[in-house]
Amino acid sequence: MRFRKLLSGAPDGIPPWLGVVAEGDKPGFFLPTDAPWVVHRDFSTLVGGIRALLMQALHPGSLAGVAQHSRYEEDPLGRLSGTIRWLTVTTFGSTDAIAQEASRVNRMHTRVTGEYETSTGERVGYRAADPKLLLWVHIAFMESFLRAHQHYSKAPIPGGADAYVALWSRSVTPLGLDSAPMSEAELNQVLDDFYPELVVSKKTKDVVAWIKNAPLPKSAKPVYRLLFASAAASIEPRFQKLLGLNPPPLWLLRPVTTSLLSLMRFAIGPESPIEEAAIDRLKRAGVL
Template sequence: MPAPRNNALQEILSKRFRILLTGDPDGVPPWLADVAASDEPGLYLPDEAPWIVHGDLATLVGGIRALLMQALHPGSLTGVREHSRYKEEPLGRLSGTIRWLTMTTFASTAAVSGEADRVNTMHRRVKGTYQNSAGQKVAYRAADPELLRWVHIAFMDSFLRCHQLYSSRALPGGADAYIRLWAKSVIPLGLTEVPLSERDLLAELERFRPELVVNDATREVISFIRNPPLPKTSLPAYHFLFKAALASLPQEYQERIGLGHPSLRLMRPITRNLLGLIRLAIGPETPIEEAAIARLHRAGVMKDGKIICRPDSL
């Protein structure tokens, strides 16, 4: 059972934190009921790498890093600039991304399928043209496997690296387990050819390298990521997390982005302490994980807080 909150201040800070991430005025994730629903298991269990990584506050840094990486590809960048309201509703886009990540990690397989349908429907509307690194005009659709693959590996690499750098939680099975297991998350999106090991992931990143571009449009989006219209009380922590995300990127990406080279040696311990303070401030409760674990108990996968069988053996 989670430890009780220490005081009313912790309750207030927790609510504000969840309002910021979910956009819900009561601080209750709109997808909480979907995670709790049904008596079926999902894609992952509490002792598996994706659950561990995505339940950790290091994802706050990983999410920023993923957005920076995605902005370097002119196809994904154009999709964001032309088909999202990221300037008018930045928190809406954030909550949509968090919803997909949370549902895919913690919800039942049926709910994951429904969430994938929602994302696929949205992707079908996103299409147009962009100028590639060679200056040629290229037609694109958000559902194109190549663009989906770049978005997938940008998220995967970012959450993995930031967990390795900024989390104190052990990663079951290491990087290969996280990459192999998280590959299941994009199958409902129609993406089946993705990295299944760290070696594969590094090779894919290298393959995409010639396609990455930094131009005025890139700098505009990166500037927005660097200085989003968040509440003033949240900005100091966010600006530090942005620097932590930048520090975690390969040096070549940092040079392309052109915002300096924060010292990873300094950023790593400070970021770990900051994330620890955030956890202390908002409390130990994790409503999404608790709802998912309760569902796994109903599904017969867990009993008395322990995993007693794997979904494949049901």
């Protein structure tokens, strides 16, 4: 129950977006047999979420948006629940719910503007809705959840990595990004293209240190330390070096973290109210 409360931000542990996923009689973007559904239902997303925050901090534009406009220091769990809401609704919700959620995110993005310093020292303006910044956030997010699943989950991805990358590209279309990688090879190429733009500043180091020592409840900290180390270990060495990370080796962490996540799933139980609500809606829609 403490775990559910932590992730949902709700006193009773029931995610406030459960009703959003359940309502209506329309299909969504994905079915239970699709790669994004399989990946995002898995507890490896706990590692993927931490990894995504670390990767996103490497771009000075996305870092500036977080540093200048996010409430992560004052209300980290509130920001966490907001991100989980978008991921959950986009993965499991109806097309109407996805449109409404995208509208909420787009309204927030209109307020996120400012300036940042590039890798060459130039000052440039940014908007959160800029296609290039959206692309970086998207690929950092997508690659992180993909690698976390590949390393720390026993569930095979239907269609493999290419299917996950191609299908999850739909998630950013409502946010205004019309061009995204459609295969694992394209994803890797876009990461290579972004590499020269990545910057590590004092603020980057501060954010990484904050992520490493996030102000979570004491009962959650031992598990979080393992999840952080696992997230760091799954990052490519060139990005680890930029971030100043020196985690234990993957071969050591993989069995420990995979077993822990399986134990957490067993302890919480096999039922998933979000998935059950989504499946019931899909049955009403006639696609299951």
